[in-house]
Amino acid sequence: MIFRIGISGSPGVGKSSFIEAFGRELTEKRGLKIAVLTIDPSSAVTGGSVLGDLTRMQELSRNPRAYIRQSPTSGSLGGVTRGIHEAIILCEGAGYDVVVIETVGVGQSEVSVVDMCDMFCLLLSPAHGDELQSIFA
DSSP: OOEEEEEEEOTTSSHHHHHHHHHHIIIIISOOOEEEEEEEOOOTTTOOOOOOHHHHOHHHHTOTTEEEEEEEOTTOSSSSOTTHHHHHHHHHHTTOSEEEEEOOOOSTTOOGGGGGOSEEEEEOOTTOOOHHHHHHO
């Protein structure tokens, strides 16, 4: 059975670094196959997107038990891209044990991933706020 994990957090908080370390743990120490589906924001002006997650996950991207797919939001709201459901189904069919979905993670409304995951992880920077602030996240 496949396990789906959604990861979100503000830009620069370390989502890609966390996924790199987590993915290496799953593939190298536990022998699992992992698919990482990353969503990067698209420019409202040009529609372009900097798909830079592979540069942040260099070790994991070279691992034969890992697959990383980068996608732009292309105007989609909710922190995920339109084809994410189909991508998850394809990863399930391809035999991956774990699918990690990294959202755009720019605000408190990018939570569509919660409904498509078994576990949701919100990464916060140290001293991000008090316990009251975390209620709103």
